[in-house]
Amino acid sequence: MxxxxxxxxxxxxxxxxxxxxxxxxxxxxxxxxxxxxxxxxxxxxxxxxxxxxxxxxxxxxxxxxxxxxxxDWAALSRHIAAKRAQVQQDIAHLRRLDAQLGEIDMEIQDCLAGQALPAAA
The missing domain is CATH 1.10.1660.10 (Multidrug-efflux Transporter Regulator; Chain: A; Domain 2)
Incomplete structure (x- = not known):
């Protein structure tokens, strides 16, 4: 072809x-x-x-x-294993990042909730 x-x-x-x-x-x-x-x-x-x-x-x-x-199928298999290990590390990193962003968002929501309280007379 x-x-x-x-x-x-x-x-x-x-x-x-x-x-x-x-x-x-x-x-x-x-x-x-x-x-x-x-x-x-x-x-x-x-x-x-x-x-x-x-x-x-x-x-x-x-x-x-x-x-x-x-x-070289054995070499390809080794490269796939290494790539999978890297993907697992990336996933763990992204989960930590997501947790940190969630914490920051909760702090922001707490601040916003505190601003909504009426001032004491």
Missing amino acids: YIGEIARLAGTSPKALRHYEALGLLGDVRRSGVYRVYTQQDLAQVKLIRQAQALGFRLAELLPILAGDDT
Whole structure:
């Protein structure tokens, strides 16, 4: 399949595909004259790249894992575990931040309630 078709099937752009190829994420793409010819394996690789990006992975993180002909599944698993650990840390941080914002809001509400009291004569 040509670049337009794989881009459509993978939900990406031809420019992104050329970028993945330039980085080495797709290995050697076969050519027919001046046209790139992609395989079903290339399509699966592009979908994996897109899914990894949607999960927060940067292309630079994927390069050592996906570059070349064979995907290093053990390395990918380790990267996923590290990403999950980072997400858990982010969640804990956001929960602490939410609790602090709740405390500040309660203090503000207490101040507002105190202002509403009528002045003693």
